[in-house]
Amino acid sequence: MEGLSWSASGRDIVRDVDLEVRPGETLGLIGPNGSGKSSLLRCLAGIRPASAGAVRYDGQDIRGWSARRIARHTAFVEQATEAETDLRLGDVVALGRMPFRGRWRGPDRTDREVVDAALARLGLTGLRNRAWRTLSGGERQRAHIARALAQRPRCILLDEPTNHLDVRHQYELMDLLAGTDRTVLVALHDLSLAARYCDRLVLMHRGSLVASGPPGTVLTPGRLRGVFGIDAETGHDRLGNLTVACRGVARDPA
Numbered sequence: 001m002e003g004l005s006w007s008a009s010g011r012d013i014v015r016d017v018d019l020e021v022r023p024g025e026t027l028g029l030i031g032p033n034g035s036g037k038s039s040l041l042r043c044l045a046g047i048r049p050a051s052a053g054a055v056r057y058d059g060q061d062i063r064g065w066s067a068r069r070i071a072r073h074t075a076f077v078e079q080a081t082e083a084e085t086d087l088r089l090g091d092v093v094a095l096g097r098m099p100f101r102g103r104w105r106g107p108d109r110t111d112r113e114v115v116d117a118a119l120a121r122l123g124l125t126g127l128r129n130r131a132w133r134t135l136s137g138g139e140r141q142r143a144h145i146a147r148a149l150a151q152r153p154r155c156i157l158l159d160e161p162t163n164h165l166d167v168r169h170q171y172e173l174m175d176l177l178a179g180t181d182r183t184v185l186v187a188l189h190d191l192s193l194a195a196r197y198c199d200r201l202v203l204m205h206r207g208s209l210v211a212s213g214p215p216g217t218v219l220t221p222g223r224l225r226g227v228f229g230i231d232a233e234t235g236h237d238r239l240g241n242l243t244v245a246c247r248g249v250a251r252d253p254a
Protein backbone atom coordinates (compact mmCIF):
# COMPACT_ATOMS: atom_id res chain seq x y z
CA MET A 1 0.00 0.00 0.00
CA GLU A 2 1.46 3.28 -1.01
CA GLY A 3 -0.25 6.51 0.03
CA LEU A 4 -3.50 4.51 -0.03
CA SER A 5 -6.65 6.52 0.60
CA TRP A 6 -10.32 5.76 0.14
CA SER A 7 -13.08 8.30 0.63
CA ALA A 8 -16.86 8.11 0.72
CA SER A 9 -19.52 10.76 1.30
CA GLY A 10 -16.80 13.42 1.06
CA ARG A 11 -14.82 11.93 3.96
CA ASP A 12 -11.44 10.22 3.96
CA ILE A 13 -12.13 6.82 5.53
CA VAL A 14 -8.71 5.37 4.79
CA ARG A 15 -6.00 8.04 4.85
CA ASP A 16 -2.61 7.90 3.22
CA VAL A 17 -1.63 4.40 4.35
CA ASP A 18 1.89 3.21 3.57
CA LEU A 19 2.40 -0.42 4.44
CA GLU A 20 4.38 -3.29 3.06
CA VAL A 21 3.20 -6.79 3.97
CA ARG A 22 5.98 -9.30 3.69
CA PRO A 23 5.44 -12.72 2.06
CA GLY A 24 4.47 -15.35 4.63
CA GLU A 25 3.86 -12.79 7.36
CA THR A 26 0.83 -12.92 9.69
CA LEU A 27 -0.16 -9.32 10.13
CA GLY A 28 -2.86 -8.28 12.60
CA LEU A 29 -4.96 -5.22 11.85
CA ILE A 30 -6.33 -3.67 15.04
CA GLY A 31 -8.19 -0.49 15.89
CA PRO A 32 -11.47 0.66 17.40
CA ASN A 33 -14.86 0.44 15.69
CA GLY A 34 -15.00 2.65 12.63
CA SER A 35 -11.22 3.13 12.39
CA GLY A 36 -11.16 1.89 8.79
CA LYS A 37 -10.03 -1.74 9.05
CA SER A 38 -12.77 -3.22 6.84
CA SER A 39 -12.43 -0.39 4.35
CA LEU A 40 -8.68 -0.97 4.11
CA LEU A 41 -9.21 -4.72 3.55
CA ARG A 42 -11.79 -3.97 0.85
CA CYS A 43 -9.28 -1.74 -0.92
CA LEU A 44 -6.77 -4.61 -0.81
CA ALA A 45 -9.35 -7.04 -2.18
CA GLY A 46 -10.06 -4.64 -5.05
CA ILE A 47 -13.68 -4.08 -3.96
CA ARG A 48 -12.99 -0.41 -3.19
CA PRO A 49 -10.85 1.34 -5.76
CA ALA A 50 -8.29 3.62 -4.10
CA SER A 51 -9.19 7.31 -4.37
CA ALA A 52 -5.49 8.13 -4.06
CA GLY A 53 -2.33 6.07 -3.89
CA ALA A 54 -2.08 2.44 -4.88
CA VAL A 55 -2.35 -1.19 -3.85
CA ARG A 56 0.38 -3.32 -5.38
CA TYR A 57 0.78 -7.09 -5.45
CA ASP A 58 4.39 -8.00 -6.10
CA GLY A 59 4.98 -4.43 -7.22
CA GLN A 60 2.07 -4.40 -9.70
CA ASP A 61 -0.73 -1.86 -9.26
CA ILE A 62 -4.06 -3.74 -9.08
CA ARG A 63 -6.07 -0.83 -10.48
CA GLY A 64 -8.00 -2.23 -13.44
CA TRP A 65 -7.44 -5.88 -12.50
CA SER A 66 -10.52 -8.12 -12.89
CA ALA A 67 -12.07 -9.74 -9.81
CA ARG A 68 -10.96 -13.09 -11.23
CA ARG A 69 -7.34 -12.00 -11.49
CA ILE A 70 -7.33 -10.69 -7.93
CA ALA A 71 -9.04 -13.86 -6.67
CA ARG A 72 -6.28 -16.01 -8.14
CA HIS A 73 -3.89 -14.20 -5.85
CA THR A 74 -5.88 -13.22 -2.79
CA ALA A 75 -8.86 -14.65 -0.87
CA PHE A 76 -11.09 -12.43 1.24
CA VAL A 77 -13.21 -13.57 4.18
CA GLU A 78 -15.51 -10.66 4.93
CA GLN A 79 -17.38 -10.00 8.16
CA ALA A 80 -20.48 -12.24 8.25
CA THR A 81 -22.25 -11.62 4.98
CA GLU A 82 -25.44 -13.58 5.31
CA ALA A 83 -27.05 -14.29 2.00
CA GLU A 84 -29.96 -16.72 1.99
CA THR A 85 -29.12 -19.39 -0.49
CA ASP A 86 -30.25 -22.87 -1.44
CA LEU A 87 -26.64 -24.02 -1.70
CA ARG A 88 -25.15 -26.72 0.45
CA LEU A 89 -22.06 -26.08 2.54
CA GLY A 90 -19.85 -28.04 0.12
CA ASP A 91 -21.10 -25.90 -2.82
CA VAL A 92 -20.12 -22.71 -0.97
CA VAL A 93 -16.61 -24.04 -0.32
CA ALA A 94 -16.35 -25.11 -3.99
CA LEU A 95 -16.96 -21.47 -5.01
CA GLY A 96 -13.32 -20.96 -4.05
CA ARG A 97 -12.33 -22.84 -7.23
CA MET A 98 -14.30 -20.53 -9.57
CA PRO A 99 -11.38 -18.19 -10.38
CA PHE A 100 -9.49 -21.17 -11.81
CA ARG A 101 -12.24 -22.69 -13.94
CA GLY A 102 -13.04 -22.00 -17.54
CA ARG A 103 -16.46 -20.51 -18.11
CA TRP A 104 -18.07 -23.75 -19.32
CA ARG A 105 -15.94 -26.27 -17.47
CA GLY A 106 -17.16 -28.20 -14.42
CA PRO A 107 -14.91 -29.07 -11.46
CA ASP A 108 -12.01 -31.38 -12.29
CA ARG A 109 -10.13 -33.81 -10.05
CA THR A 110 -7.82 -31.12 -8.66
CA ASP A 111 -10.81 -28.91 -7.81
CA ARG A 112 -12.45 -31.79 -5.95
CA GLU A 113 -9.27 -32.69 -4.07
CA VAL A 114 -8.62 -29.10 -3.04
CA VAL A 115 -12.21 -28.70 -1.79
CA ASP A 116 -12.03 -32.02 0.10
CA ALA A 117 -8.78 -30.91 1.76
CA ALA A 118 -10.21 -27.51 2.72
CA LEU A 119 -13.33 -29.12 4.23
CA ALA A 120 -11.17 -31.55 6.20
CA ARG A 121 -8.86 -28.75 7.39
CA LEU A 122 -11.80 -26.89 8.93
CA GLY A 123 -13.44 -30.06 10.31
CA LEU A 124 -16.44 -29.67 7.98
CA THR A 125 -16.36 -32.90 5.97
CA GLY A 126 -19.39 -34.29 7.79
CA LEU A 127 -21.40 -31.14 7.06
CA ARG A 128 -20.68 -30.82 3.33
CA ASN A 129 -24.23 -31.79 2.30
CA ARG A 130 -26.00 -29.63 4.86
CA ALA A 131 -28.22 -26.84 3.53
CA TRP A 132 -26.57 -23.45 4.11
CA ARG A 133 -29.61 -21.97 5.85
CA THR A 134 -29.51 -24.69 8.53
CA LEU A 135 -25.91 -23.97 9.61
CA SER A 136 -24.92 -22.11 12.75
CA GLY A 137 -23.00 -18.82 12.57
CA GLY A 138 -19.72 -20.52 13.48
CA GLU A 139 -20.21 -23.31 10.92
CA ARG A 140 -20.82 -20.70 8.21
CA GLN A 141 -17.78 -18.76 9.31
CA ARG A 142 -15.60 -21.87 9.08
CA ALA A 143 -17.10 -22.66 5.66
CA HIS A 144 -16.10 -19.19 4.42
CA ILE A 145 -12.57 -19.84 5.66
CA ALA A 146 -12.55 -23.25 3.91
CA ARG A 147 -13.74 -21.48 0.73
CA ALA A 148 -10.83 -19.06 1.05
CA LEU A 149 -8.36 -21.96 1.50
CA ALA A 150 -9.85 -23.69 -1.57
CA GLN A 151 -8.74 -20.64 -3.55
CA ARG A 152 -5.16 -21.68 -2.74
CA PRO A 153 -4.31 -18.01 -2.42
CA ARG A 154 -0.89 -16.55 -1.78
CA CYS A 155 -2.53 -13.99 0.44
CA ILE A 156 -5.58 -14.27 2.72
CA LEU A 157 -7.47 -11.25 4.03
CA LEU A 158 -9.85 -11.85 6.92
CA ASP A 159 -12.18 -9.39 8.60
CA GLU A 160 -12.95 -10.40 12.20
CA PRO A 161 -12.91 -14.13 11.41
CA THR A 162 -13.22 -15.22 15.05
CA ASN A 163 -16.39 -13.32 15.88
CA HIS A 164 -18.77 -16.30 15.59
CA LEU A 165 -16.36 -18.95 16.81
CA ASP A 166 -16.25 -20.67 20.18
CA VAL A 167 -12.98 -20.47 22.07
CA ARG A 168 -11.53 -23.71 20.74
CA HIS A 169 -12.34 -22.87 17.14
CA GLN A 170 -10.81 -19.41 17.65
CA TYR A 171 -7.51 -20.97 18.68
CA GLU A 172 -7.73 -23.57 15.92
CA LEU A 173 -8.24 -20.86 13.32
CA MET A 174 -5.42 -18.70 14.64
CA ASP A 175 -3.11 -21.76 14.73
CA LEU A 176 -4.04 -22.43 11.12
CA LEU A 177 -3.44 -18.83 10.02
CA ALA A 178 -0.16 -18.43 11.89
CA GLY A 179 1.01 -21.87 10.75
CA THR A 180 0.43 -21.36 7.04
CA ASP A 181 3.19 -20.12 4.76
CA ARG A 182 0.68 -17.84 3.06
CA THR A 183 0.61 -14.13 3.70
CA VAL A 184 -2.19 -13.33 6.14
CA LEU A 185 -3.73 -9.96 6.94
CA VAL A 186 -6.37 -10.33 9.64
CA ALA A 187 -8.51 -7.69 11.36
CA LEU A 188 -9.08 -8.64 15.00
CA HIS A 189 -10.78 -7.06 17.99
CA ASP A 190 -9.36 -9.56 20.47
CA LEU A 191 -6.03 -7.95 21.37
CA SER A 192 -4.76 -10.99 23.26
CA LEU A 193 -5.32 -13.28 20.27
CA ALA A 194 -3.76 -10.67 17.99
CA ALA A 195 -0.71 -10.32 20.24
CA ARG A 196 -0.26 -14.03 20.59
CA TYR A 197 -0.53 -15.06 16.97
CA CYS A 198 0.57 -12.16 14.80
CA ASP A 199 4.16 -11.50 13.77
CA ARG A 200 3.33 -7.83 13.57
CA LEU A 201 0.41 -5.59 14.50
CA VAL A 202 -0.79 -2.57 12.61
CA LEU A 203 -2.90 -0.09 14.57
CA MET A 204 -5.48 2.07 12.80
CA HIS A 205 -7.11 5.18 14.21
CA ARG A 206 -9.55 7.40 12.31
CA GLY A 207 -8.46 5.93 8.98
CA SER A 208 -4.73 6.36 9.52
CA LEU A 209 -2.06 3.85 10.38
CA VAL A 210 -0.69 5.08 13.70
CA ALA A 211 1.68 2.27 14.73
CA SER A 212 3.17 -0.89 13.34
CA GLY A 213 5.58 -3.41 14.79
CA PRO A 214 5.88 -6.46 17.05
CA PRO A 215 2.81 -6.74 19.34
CA GLY A 216 4.69 -5.68 22.46
CA THR A 217 5.78 -2.42 20.89
CA VAL A 218 2.34 -1.53 19.49
CA LEU A 219 0.18 -2.38 22.50
CA THR A 220 1.32 0.20 25.01
CA PRO A 221 -0.79 1.72 27.82
CA GLY A 222 -0.53 5.10 26.07
CA ARG A 223 -1.98 3.79 22.80
CA LEU A 224 -4.65 1.73 24.56
CA ARG A 225 -5.74 4.96 26.23
CA GLY A 226 -5.31 7.30 23.27
CA VAL A 227 -6.73 5.05 20.54
CA PHE A 228 -9.09 2.61 22.30
CA GLY A 229 -10.06 4.87 25.19
CA ILE A 230 -9.32 2.31 27.90
CA ASP A 231 -7.24 2.51 31.04
CA ALA A 232 -5.10 -0.63 30.75
CA GLU A 233 -1.79 -2.18 31.56
CA THR A 234 0.15 -4.68 29.52
CA GLY A 235 2.18 -7.56 30.93
CA HIS A 236 2.73 -11.26 30.50
CA ASP A 237 0.81 -14.21 31.91
CA ARG A 238 2.39 -17.34 33.38
CA LEU A 239 2.55 -18.90 29.91
CA GLY A 240 4.54 -15.94 28.62
CA ASN A 241 1.70 -14.49 26.54
CA LEU A 242 1.27 -10.74 26.29
CA THR A 243 -1.76 -9.63 28.27
CA VAL A 244 -3.88 -6.50 28.30
CA ALA A 245 -5.41 -5.93 31.73
CA CYS A 246 -8.14 -3.32 31.56
CA ARG A 247 -9.15 -1.25 34.61
CA GLY A 248 -12.02 0.29 32.69
CA VAL A 249 -12.87 3.11 30.38
CA ALA A 250 -10.27 5.89 30.41
CA ARG A 251 -11.63 9.06 32.01
CA ASP A 252 -9.48 11.33 29.92
CA PRO A 253 -8.74 9.60 26.57
CA ALA A 254 -6.50 11.63 24.26
Ligand SMILES: Nc1ncnc2c1ncn2[C@@H]1O[C@H](COP(=O)(O)OP(=O)(O)OP(=O)(O)O)[C@@H](O)[C@H]1O
Nearest residue numbers: 008009013031032033034035036037038039040187
Ligand atom coordinates in the same frame (compact mmCIF):
# COMPACT_ATOMS: atom_id res chain seq x y z
N1 LIG B 1 -19.73 3.28 1.90
C1 LIG B 1 -19.56 4.10 2.94
N2 LIG B 1 -20.09 5.34 2.95
C2 LIG B 1 -19.93 6.18 3.99
N3 LIG B 1 -19.24 5.85 5.12
C3 LIG B 1 -18.70 4.62 5.17
C4 LIG B 1 -18.82 3.69 4.10
N4 LIG B 1 -18.17 2.55 4.44
C5 LIG B 1 -17.66 2.78 5.68
N5 LIG B 1 -17.98 4.01 6.11
C6 LIG B 1 -17.59 4.61 7.42
O1 LIG B 1 -16.19 4.55 7.47
C7 LIG B 1 -15.75 4.32 8.81
C8 LIG B 1 -14.83 3.12 8.83
O2 LIG B 1 -15.61 1.96 8.63
P1 LIG B 1 -14.97 0.49 8.63
O3 LIG B 1 -16.10 -0.46 8.46
O4 LIG B 1 -13.87 0.47 7.65
O5 LIG B 1 -14.37 0.45 10.10
P2 LIG B 1 -13.85 -0.79 10.96
O6 LIG B 1 -12.58 -0.34 11.59
O7 LIG B 1 -13.80 -2.02 10.14
O8 LIG B 1 -14.98 -0.88 12.05
P3 LIG B 1 -15.55 -2.12 12.93
O9 LIG B 1 -14.47 -2.47 13.92
O10 LIG B 1 -16.74 -1.50 13.60
O11 LIG B 1 -15.91 -3.25 12.00
C9 LIG B 1 -17.02 4.18 9.65
O12 LIG B 1 -17.28 5.42 10.27
C10 LIG B 1 -18.09 3.83 8.62
O13 LIG B 1 -19.35 4.30 9.03
